[in-house]
Amino acid sequence: MKYVLKRLCSAVIVLFVMSVVIFLIIHWIPGDPAEIYAGTGASASTVETVRKTMGLDRPLVVQYVDWLKGVFQGDFGISLSTKEEILPTLATKFINTLQLSVYGAAFAIICGIGLGVLSALYHNTIIDVFSMLVAIIGISMPVYWVGMLLVMVFSIQLGIFPVTGNETWLSYVLPSICIGLNSLAVITRMTRSSMLEVLNEDYIVTAVAKGLRKPSIYFVHALKNAMIPIITTIGMQFGYLMGGSVLTETVFVYPGLGKYLVDSIQARDYPAIQASLLVLVTVFIIVNFLVDLAYFMLNPRLRSEG
Amino acid sequence: MKTLRKLFSNKLAVLGGIFILLFLLCAIFAPWITTYDYSVQDLMNTKVPPGGDHIFGTDALGRDVFSGVVYGARTSLLIGFCVLVLGGGIGILIGILAGYFGGWVETVLMRIMDSLMAFPAILLALIFVSILGSGLKSAIIAVSLAQVPRFALIVRSSVIQIKSNEYVAAAEVLGQSQFKILFLHILPNGIAPIIIQASLSFGQSLLIVSGLGFLGVGADPLSAEWGAMLSDARTYLMTVPHLAVYPGLAIAITVLGFNLLGDGLRDALDIKNY
Numbered sequence: 382m383k384y385v386l387k388r389l390c391s392a393v394i395v396l397f398v399m400s401v402v403i404f405l406i407i408h409w410i411p412g413d414p415a416e417i418y419a420g421t422g423a424s425a426s427t428v429e430t431v432r433k434t435m436g437l438d439r440p441l442v443v444q445y446v447d448w449l450k451g452v453f454q455g456d457f458g459i460s461l462s463t464k465e466e467i468l469p470t471l472a473t474k475f476i477n478t479l480q481l482s483v484y485g486a487a488f489a490i491i492c493g494i495g496l497g498v499l500s501a502l503y504h505n506t507i508i509d510v511f512s513m514l515v516a517i518i519g520i521s522m523p524v525y526w527v528g529m530l531l532v533m534v535f536s537i538q539l540g541i542f543p544v545t546g547n548e549t550w551l552s553y554v555l556p557s558i559c560i561g562l563n564s565l566a567v568i569t570r571m572t573r574s575s576m577l578e579v580l581n582e583d584y585i586v587t588a589v590a591k592g593l594r595k596p597s598i599y600f601v602h603a604l605k606n607a608m609i610p611i612i613t614t615i616g617m618q619f620g621y622l623m624g625g626s627v628l629t630e631t632v633f634v635y636p637g638l639g640k641y642l643v644d645s646i647q648a649r650d651y652p653a654i655q656a657s658l659l660v661l662v663t664v665f666i667i668v669n670f671l672v673d674l675a676y677f678m679l680n681p682r683l684r685s686e687g
Numbered sequence: 688m689k690t691l692r693k694l695f696s697n698k699l700a701v702l703g704g705i706f707i708l709l710f711l712l713c714a715i716f717a718p719w720i721t722t723y724d725y726s727v728q729d730l731m732n733t734k735v736p737p738g739g740d741h742i743f744g745t746d747a748l749g750r751d752v753f754s755g756v757v758y759g760a761r762t763s764l765l766i767g768f769c770v771l772v773l774g775g776g777i778g779i780l781i782g783i784l785a786g787y788f789g790g791w792v793e794t795v796l797m798r799i800m801d802s803l804m805a806f807p808a809i810l811l812a813l814i815f816v817s818i819l820g821s822g823l824k825s826a827i828i829a830v831s832l833a834q835v836p837r838f839a840l841i842v843r844s845s846v847i848q849i850k851s852n853e854y855v856a857a858a859e860v861l862g863q864s865q866f867k868i869l870f871l872h873i874l875p876n877g878i879a880p881i882i883i884q885a886s887l888s889f890g891q892s893l894l895i896v897s898g899l900g901f902l903g904v905g906a907d908p909l910s911a912e913w914g915a916m917l918s919d920a921r922t923y924l925m926t927v928p929h930l931a932v933y934p935g936l937a938i939a940i941t942v943l944g945f946n947l948l949g950d951g952l953r954d955a956l957d958i959k960n961y
Contacts, residue, residue, distance in 0.1 A: 406814070410820070523942075646813065646821070654817050
């Protein structure tokens with residue numbers, strides 16, 4: 382229990398620090414926040430009105446508390462470029478990104494564990510070499526370039542999948558592969574090394590000697606014991622996947638949170654930047670905490686200590 | 688020597704070394720390799736397919752893609768170098784301090800490192816870019832920051848290991864200054880994991896900085912930077928597909944080189960614990 386509490390504490394602290402950093406963005410950038418909110422070319426009196434109505438003349442601490450209070454009530458402010466409430470847009474974009482991340486994660490987990498197990502079972506054969514090649518290339522290729530190549534081959538040349546958007550289920554295929562490729566590589570490597578370690582353990586050797594059927598040895602005994610590090614890796618990867626969504630979504634013009642963030646940065650739409658960063662960071666911290674929790678549940682040694 | 692022989696017998700590591708050599712040669716000899724100036728636009732010869740005078744073709748502004756790719760190696764070398772000096776330097780310093788002094792110094796520093804490490808570098812970079820504004824400089828600072836915890840963690844663990852050696856105790860007894868002990872006795876003995884991390888970090892930072900260039904918040908869109916070139920290429924994916932091929936290939940080969948070398952070094956030096 383102590384372990385979980387400690388983790389929870391540090392998650393809350395990190396979240397607090399990040400929220401302060403994100404809040405301060407508007408004050409750190411060069412220029413007067415009131416002028417930025419008022420927009421370019423606003424008259425001096427408009428800027429003053431904005432300063433008064435938004436409370437920018439008050440102490441920073443008061444402003445921060447106010448901002449946070451708003452966030453908790455779902456009030457992320459008003460977008461500078463669309464002049465609309467941020468929350469509704471943010472919510473749809475968030476769901477879109479979550480959807481894409483889940484598909485990408487599913488692809489990475491299924492193929493990653495599959496490839497990893499195969500390459501451990503056929504250690505030092507052509508299968509092993511092939512999956513290690515996939516793994517090392519998977520972490521070396523830029524995500525967005527993979528996306529562009531996929532579009533060039535499967536959308537433009539062969540015309541199987543749509544180039545952009547998220548209208549039909551077909552349009553999810555390429556972005557999911559693109560966003561998941563990196564994680565697939567990492568999961569494959571982890572599964573392989575974890576499986577290789579377990580396969581050398583005495584109880585596996587014994588199981589083989591006892592004449593148990595091979596598939597049951599590998600999938601029931603070995604994989605189960607190899608799972609702890611793999612699950613930790615998967616959990617970490619899910620967070621990274623949501624971070625990597627920025628690049629994938631830009632390639633496929635997918636209406637998600639990552640694309641929204643990049644568009645907002647380019648438009649200098651600071652309330653929208655703050656809102657999307659806050660959501661991404663929060664999700665990330667929550668996922669990391671859940672991974673720690675899973676690690677704790679799966680690892681009996683930690684449980685008995687706590 | 689044994690390490691070197693082991694490294695050279697690893698085919699993949701050698702391949703990685705060749706890729707890196709190719710990259711360095713392009714970066715150093717760029718003006719002699721190329722015949723065209725990438726910054727010169729030739730609106731009479733736009734979107735020329737690869738072959739002939741322009742072996743990689745030209746882009747929508749008539750710039751020679753081959754020159755862009757070769758000069759891009761220079762930009763990338765600069766990026767990697769800056770990240771290693773900045774991120775590596777700070778990370779090593781933090782790692783040494785935490786490992787040597789222990790106690791609350793270690794707890795505080797390592798907590799901060801853990802939290803930084805937990806975020807994907809691209810997300811940290813985007814936070815930075817929103818504050819500092821777009822540009823190569825903010826991209827490099829942001830990516831360096833993301834590399835700091837990786838160096839700090841490995842340096843700390845090797846410092847803790849080295850600290851318990853007798854020669855460190857001897858130096859302490861002899862009354863040498865802590866500064867001397869840290870930088871003359873401890874750091875040189877923990878250099879191997881740092882070199883491996885440097886190789887991997889070089890590749891990673893290249894991926895992220897070029898990613899920022901691709902998003903249009905990194906390097907100047909008109910400069911010879913691989914990510915920025917790909918961002919340009921995305922606009923013409925339908926009509927001029929060759930634009931997307933070469934800069935991407937350049938990034939992939941360079942990063943692959945550094946990753947293969949890093950893995951090879953790890954095997955050759957027989958270091959597992961990170």
